[in-house]
Amino acid sequence: MAEQEKFDHWEAIQQFSENVSPIDFYLILENWPMFWEGAWQTVTLVGLGLFFAGMIAVPLAVCQVNRVPVLSQVVSAYAYFFRGTPLLLQLYLIYYGFSEIDFIRHSFLWIVFKDAWWCTLIAFTINSAAYTTEILRGAFDQVPRGEVEAAKSCGMSAWKRYIRIIIPSGLRRALPAYSNEVIFMIHGSVVASTVTIIDILGAGRILNGRYYLAYEGFIAAAVIYMIIVFIVTRGFNFWEKQWFAHLRPRET
Amino acid sequence: MKKIGFLLATVGILAASFVQPAKAADVLRVATEGAYPPFNWTDENGVIKGFDTDITFALCERIGRECELVAQDWDGMIPGLLAKKYDLIIASMSITEERKKKVDFTGKYYQTPTRMIARKGANIDGSVKSLDGVSVGSQRATTQACYVEKFFSNADIKLYAVEADGYIDLKNGRVDVYVADSIQLQAGFLSTEAGTDFEFIGPELNDVECLGEGTGIALRKGNEELRDALSQAILDMRADGSYKIINDKTFAVDIYGPELQ
Numbered sequence: 001m002a003e004q005e006k007f008d009h010w011e012a013i014q015q016f017s018e019n020v021s022p023i024d025f026y027l028i029l030e031n032w033p034m035f036w037e038g039a040w041q042t043v044t045l046v047g048l049g050l051f052f053a054g055m056i057a058v059p060l061a062v063c064q065v066n067r068v069p070v071l072s073q074v075v076s077a078y079a080y081f082f083r084g085t086p087l088l089l090q091l092y093l094i095y096y097g098f099s100e101i102d103f104i105r106h107s108f109l110w111i112v113f114k115d116a117w118w119c120t121l122i123a124f125t126i127n128s129a130a131y132t133t134e135i136l137r138g139a140f141d142q143v144p145r146g147e148v149e150a151a152k153s154c155g156m157s158a159w160k161r162y163i164r165i166i167i168p169s170g171l172r173r174a175l176p177a178y179s180n181e182v183i184f185m186i187h188g189s190v191v192a193s194t195v196t197i198i199d200i201l202g203a204g205r206i207l208n209g210r211y212y213l214a215y216e217g218f219i220a221a222a223v224i225y226m227i228i229v230f231i232v233t234r235g236f237n238f239w240e241k242q243w244f245a246h247l248r249p250r251e252t
Numbered sequence: 253m254k255k256i257g258f259l260l261a262t263v264g265i266l267a268a269s270f271v272q273p274a275k276a277a278d279v280l281r282v283a284t285e286g287a288y289p290p291f292n293w294t295d296e297n298g299v300i301k302g303f304d305t306d307i308t309f310a311l312c313e314r315i316g317r318e319c320e321l322v323a324q325d326w327d328g329m330i331p332g333l334l335a336k337k338y339d340l341i342i343a344s345m346s347i348t349e350e351r352k353k354k355v356d357f358t359g360k361y362y363q364t365p366t367r368m369i370a371r372k373g374a375n376i377d378g379s380v381k382s383l384d385g386v387s388v389g390s391q392r393a394t395t396q397a398c399y400v401e402k403f404f405s406n407a408d409i410k411l412y413a414v415e416a417d418g419y420i421d422l423k424n425g426r427v428d429v430y431v432a433d434s435i436q437l438q439a440g441f442l443s444t445e446a447g448t449d450f451e452f453i454g455p456e457l458n459d460v461e462c463l464g465e466g467t468g469i470a471l472r473k474g475n476e477e478l479r480d481a482l483s484q485a486i487l488d489m490r491a492d493g494s495y496k497i498i499n500d501k502t503f504a505v506d507i508y509g510p511e512l513q
Contacts, residue, residue: 209393
């Protein structure tokens, strides 16, 4: 009986899609495993990309704050290049560009660059690291002088001051700006679909291509991106409340 | 009140100037991809050429209509037709049941087999078993993509927006096998410098559901008159030898395939 009812719902969606709705919900639902895998692909690529970018960005930002000679100029040039060019172009250079170089194709590097997934992860990582370095540099600069001087007067070494005071405090301060970077990265990740990766947009494109549709695949993809961004912004709101508790106006 | 009346009148005039009813003498807009040699390709001056466009202008002349070419990316081809961005698709589109749900087709204007290629000595014979875990490429939204997804689910399938992107990955070893129209494979890849190390593998592929019954001209449903005129014009050209002249301009062999009864 339950089986029968479930079947009827399915049938009803099909009927509705074919006869009433301009959007074919039935096809979207029928292909949801592809979108589910696409969402997983997007989340892992962006998640890992942001993680490695963060690992790179913290030391680079510290280097920028301290204006380390030579190194600082190199980091500035790096940030300037990767913030000054589109992510899509960077991915093309890594994916198509490197594959044209015989030296790379015939070395152990090809194990990594042969795979579209690794190319994408590398592009995401170095792109996001450039932006995150700039965000963190600003945040570390803004750590109040008083906190740093207090640490100094406690006899902390420069290393300890960074580990215990400046980096933790700076990371907290960077949170609102960083949440934007995360959202941009999620949206920017659609470029993965141009190098054969089936991410969320890639799944949408395949659905459109398979059934010659104009927008069903794109609408399904848009909804999934919105859901992911919604979850991410809620997460950041939560953390901001947790970690900025001491900065919030006192409630009366 | 007056203002609203004026506003409505303005909007009405504007709307009327945009939405003109289609007249028989209107120019027929014909979409093609321009990235599918030798059927349609774009020369260094941005002009689209090839067998498809030769056929297009010959047919238009025959049915007494003026035609203009519109370049359109492949995966938006049918949606663009349905959105009335153009009136015909003459872009080597195969006639399949899935596409017939969306658009109408004329009779075929050519029919060439789909085949697979791989690097020489790659030891892949093209059987389903030999493709286990092998990466197989094809163009998205094509009959070949349908075939690959239907029969080679054990392979690592990679779909490309244009054939040329797939050929780059094939040349560089990211893709092991590529499935496409045999003539396009020959002209677009095997006969180019990049394709010298590659060869056809396996037999011609056959599957009416995916690969269809030849290549036709697509048009929106409800244009029976135009559709039948074009179908007849193709048959007439076939009969009076003008098809052969256009065919021989590009191809060494006749690509029409079996004659329609």
